[in-house]
Amino acid sequence: MILDIWKQIKSKQYSPIYLLYGTEAFLINETRQLLVKEVFQGEETDFNLSSYDLEETPIEEVLEEAETLPFLGEKRLIFVNNPYFLTAEKKKDKVEHNLSKFEAYLKEPSPFSILVVNAPYEKLDERKKLTKELKRVGQVLEAKKLNERELKGWIKQRASFNHVEIDDDAIDLMIVLAGTNLFMLTSELDKLALYTGEHQRINTEIVEKLVSRSLEQNIFTLVEKVVQRKIDEALRIYYDLLKQKEEPIKILAVITGQFRLIYQVKELSRRGYGQQQIAGFLKVHPFRIKMAAGQAKMFKDEDLIKIINMLADADYQMKTGAINKEMPIELFLFHL
Structure with a gap:
């Protein structure tokens, strides 16, 4: 689940390739922000963080940077956005991509770069060789709308991420009061964790007292x-x-x-x-x-x-x- 990937990032266990896909923007944005926060210190961000739009930039230009040694730091962090060629959508290319170079890079990714492929699409074309290879070698985050069971599990994991526990009935009440928007739930969970303190338990009384009603x-x-x-x-x-x-x-x-x-x-x-x-x-x-x-x-x-x-x-x-x-x-x- 998503928080397992976040825990690995916080413990500095980085994958050279991440594939973030789906329409739940919150999960993708949180992962991006966490990577920036954990990978860099001080001014390293200015020299070693970059972002590309593949509707405007050929993939070989991205790979050239990924294979360039970082400056004044240990890692390069490169966000690659809108890889439309991973979908089944027929689209007139604004730029030409050398996808065989991308496939070759995936076989032997640069040890000093973290390549984050951000695909904000509901589905990828699983028949494509490149999609299969990305999923095989990379850490994959499917950012989709969570069903009830997944949402409750996410709340429990998010609480654990904040070093607190939360009762099952408190989770139910929280969803009733705050709704299912992940931005809202994260804000409320962070507030509850701050109130209870680390290694404490959130119960229904605390939720009733502190959670804002949408x-x-x-x-x-x-x-x-x-x-x-x-x-x-x-x-x-x-x-x-x-x-x-x-x-x-x-x-x-x-x-x-x-x-x-x-x-x-x-x-x-x-x-x-x-x-x-x-x-x-x-x-x-x-x-x-x-x-x-x-x-x-x-x-x-x-x-x-x-x-x-x-x-x-x-x-x-x-x-x-x-x-x-x-x-x-x-x-x-x-x-x-």
């Missing part, structure tokens, strides 16, 4: 109160959001999106789709699908259609200025 998670809780028919508590959450200077039109958009998701999950489940399939089809994190599926059981189809129509009316009233922009959501909740 707008989406506050809206999820608001919708959960609607599901439970606790409209007074839903209104309280809404008023709290207004006090936090959240725009009513943004709040309405997130509420509408959540109810639309509930309806979509209910319909697709009826058609026989599993939660992982639904997540892929709707391009929504599996954890959100799981939560929406639980909420969907509390509504009949006609109820959801009526609610979505009410929200559309609220959106119209808000955008036309027919009434005070804070009132449409209040009226929606009172009507429920």
Whole structure:
């Protein structure tokens, strides 16, 4: 897993080749930053760090630098971006690449250079010899959206990376409160680790006390109160959001999106789709699908259609200025 690679980097166990591919930008950016931080000291960065765009620069120019001794340091760190030739995409080349030279370099990479191939694509063409060779000789990080099990494992490993432990129920609560965005979760975990101190344990009380609620998670809780028919508590959450200077039109958009998701999950489940399939089809994190599926059981189809129509009316009233922009959501909740 990603944190295993990070641990190796922190212990100075570098691979001469790294292949970072996928669409989860956070994981790729964190790995890049960690490499820069650990490989260099002081002014070494100025002389031995470089980055190339393979849509603009031929690969042989990159390899020439990789085979040049570092200046005032032990390692060169070279980031190679957008290697489109690793995909099945047909693209008119702006530059010509001598890929046979690249294959030869992979067989005997320079011992004083670290070559990081950054491929921000969902898939690579596994049939290509170059792709196979990169995966064989390099450290491979697949930066993809994590499913629920992987996300929980990542949180546990990230906590360990910060020299703390976290209870399983604290992980569940953290996802509910902070959402599934890795940038947000990392920030919250770093804060929790700082609060507890090294070699301590994070429990639900600490999470409840310190973790910031995202707008989406506050809206999820608001919708959960609607599901439970606790409209007074839903209104309280809404008023709290207004006090936090959240725009009513943004709040309405997130509420509408959540109810639309509930309806979509209910319909697709009826058609026989599993939660992982639904997540892929709707391009929504599996954890959100799981939560929406639980909420969907509390509504009949006609109820959801009526609610979505009410929200559309609220959106119209808000955008036309027919009434005070804070009132449409209040009226929606009172009507429920």
